[in-house]
Each structure stands twice: as C-alpha cells, then as structure tokens.
Amino acid sequence: MSAFLDISHIDMVFPTPTGDFTALKGVDLQIKKGEFVSLIGHSGCGKSTVLNVVAGLYQATTGGVILNNREVREPGPERAVVFQNHSLLPWLTSYQNVELAVKQVFGNKMNKAETKEWIEHNLKLVHMDHAMHKRPNEISGGMKQRVGIARALAMQPEVLLMDEPFGALDALTRAHMQDSLMEIQNELNNTVIMITHDVDEAVLLSDRIVMMTNGPSATIGEILDVELERPRDRLSLAKDIEYNRLRAEVLTFLYEKQRKVENISSKKTATTAKKATA
Numbered sequence: 001m002s003a004f005l006d007i008s009h010i011d012m013v014f015p016t017p018t019g020d021f022t023a024l025k026g027v028d029l030q031i032k033k034g035e036f037v038s039l040i041g042h043s044g045c046g047k048s049t050v051l052n053v054v055a056g057l058y059q060a061t062t063g064g065v066i067l068n069n070r071e072v073r074e075p076g077p078e079r080a081v082v083f084q085n086h087s088l089l090p091w092l093t094s095y096q097n098v099e100l101a102v103k104q105v106f107g108n109k110m111n112k113a114e115t116k117e118w119i120e121h122n123l124k125l126v127h128m129d130h131a132m133h134k135r136p137n138e139i140s141g142g143m144k145q146r147v148g149i150a151r152a153l154a155m156q157p158e159v160l161l162m163d164e165p166f167g168a169l170d171a172l173t174r175a176h177m178q179d180s181l182m183e184i185q186n187e188l189n190n191t192v193i194m195i196t197h198d199v200d201e202a203v204l205l206s207d208r209i210v211m212m213t214n215g216p217s218a219t220i221g222e223i224l225d226v227e228l229e230r231p232r233d234r235l236s237l238a239k240d241i242e243y244n245r246l247r248a249e250v251l252t253f254l255y256e257k258q259r260k261v262e263n264i265s266s267k268k269t270a271t272t273a274k275k276a277t278a
C-alpha cells in the first residue's frame with residue numbers, strides 16, 4: 001500500500017552567486033494518515049526547505065511529493081502552513097485574517113452565522129478570543145503566532161505543516177498550545193509535520209521523530225519511533241523511563257553524532273588568532 005504522504009528522493013539545489021548550493025540530498029520519508037511527525041536538526045540543516053517542498057512553495061530539484069496519490073505541484077488548502085515567522089496580513093484584524101482563510105476554503109458552504117461561529121471557535125482554541133478585533137501591530141509576537149495557528153486549524157487541513165509554531169511563546173502558553181494541539185489532532189486525525197528545536201516537545205507530541213544531519217547535502221540521519229501511550233501527560237511522562245530514554249536518544253543524535261564541530265573549531269581558531277595578535 002502506498003503512503004498517504006510520500007516524500008520521495010528529494011534533492012534541493014539552490015543557485016547562489018558563488019555557485020550551486022545543495023541544501024538537501026536524498027530526503028525520503030513516508031508518512032501515514034493521521035501520523036504526527038516532527039523534524040529536528042541543527043539550525044540551517046534544511047528543515048524549513050523540506051516543509052516548503054511539501055507545502056508546494058518550493059519545487060524540489062529532483063524527486064517529489066505525493067499526497068493521497070496526487071503529486072504536489074503548488075500550495076493547496078488541504079496543506080495548511082504555520083510559518084516560522086507569523087505571516088498575518090497587517091491591515092486585517094485577527095478575526096479577519098482567519099476569516100480570509102475560512103472563506104477561501106469553505107466559500108459559501110457556510111452561512112454568515114456559521115462562518116462567524118467557526119472563526120470565533122478557532123480563535124478561542126488558541127486563547128485569542130479576547131483580542132480578535134486587534135490588528136497584528138497591536139498584539140505580541142506570541143499572540144500573532146497563535147492567530148497563525150488558529151488560521152491554519154480553521155482550514156481543517158488534511159495536512160498541517162508547522163515550522164517551529166511555538167518557538168515565540170512563553171513556557172506556559174507553549175505547554176497549553178501543545179496540549180490543545182494533541183487534543184485537536186486526536187479529534188480531527190490530521191497528519192502533522194512539525195519542525196521544532198525543543199527535544200521535550202518532539203517526544204511529547206510525535207509518533208515519529210525525524211532527525212536530520214547537518215548540511216550541506218543534509219538528509220535524514222535517524223528516525224525514532226515514539227510509542228508512548230496517548231493521551232500523554234507531561235507531568236507523568238517526566239518520570240517515565242521510556243520517555244527519558246527517547247529524550248536521551250534525540251540529545252545524543254544532536255549533540256554527539258551531529259555536533260556542529262566546524263563551528264566550535266572555527267571559534268577556537270578565532271580566539272587563538274586574537275590571542276596571537278594581542
């Protein structure tokens with residue numbers, strides 16, 4: 001049986017003024033319907049590039065993406081994206097930003113009252129109902145990010161693509177959003193790809209953690225299955241042996257196997273050079 005979402009043999013080469021830069025090489029990943037996959041790896045390794053290819057915003061140099069037996073060639077409403085930096089339209093209020101997406105997806109399938117109720121429901125989910133008539137410049141960075149998440153959820157996408165969605169949130173809001181996301185995903189069975197730098201977040205939320213090697217020519221290094229029972233509770237997991245084993249596996253991959261040696265050694269060289277000239 002073919003996968004619901006098939007990311008197949010992706011290479012991504014960017015032309016740059018100093019020549020071609022191979023960001024991704026041979027990225028291969030098959031995802032089941034309803035699966036929650038997180039992508040983790042050091043900054044600049046190519047996580048957003050993978051997500052952009054699945055979103056249809058970038059065309060891979062070789063290879064491609066097949067969703068539900070259809071090739072992805074362009075962005076589509078069945079694949080909602082929450083970007084690394086929020087992408088709200090500045091001249092619209094939070095409510096209107098969500099409304100634009102809802103109208104685009106559901107058109108006249110919802111009447112006026114249903115549309116209003118649906119927009120408010122999604123803004124409530126991310127605790128933004130109190131500021132729904134404010135414009136992006138009147139709310140904080142974390143609040144903007146939450147509106148971006150509400151907008152994506154309101155589209156009821158089959159696939160939810162999230163690029164560090166909770167990175168700008170304070171710890172309490174972040175925990176609340178993680179819990180809501182687990183509930184929503186359990187209810188709607190969306191397929192999720194989420195990029196994160198947070199090891200605890202990856203283990204808490206995922207069915208699988210995809211760990212990427214450092215670039216250039218970044219690819220998938222290891223894949224970790226997270227078979228912790230759901231619903232998951234962060235407090236009881238903190239003492240769970242399997243949770244802590246998984247956490248240690250990701251940390252080992254990032255800070256031992258994929259340690260950014262070149263950065264550390266170049267820093268040392270710079271310090272040595274400084275001392276030498278002092």
Ligand SMILES: Nc1ncnc2c1ncn2[C@@H]1O[C@H](COP(=O)(O)OP(=O)(O)OP(=O)(O)O)[C@@H](O)[C@H]1O
Pocket residue numbers: 014015016021023041042043044045046047048049050084215
């Ligand atoms: N449009 C582009 N043109 C040229 N190079 C690019 C382009 N987009 C990304 N890159 C390069 O590809 C590599 C991967 O970038 P990408 O944004 O996917 O990394 P990332 O893993 O998402 O990093 P971060 O965690 O910092 O967001 C980087 O070296 C980046 O400089």
Ligand SMILES: [Mg+2]
Pocket residue numbers: 047048049084163
């Ligand atoms: Mg990125």
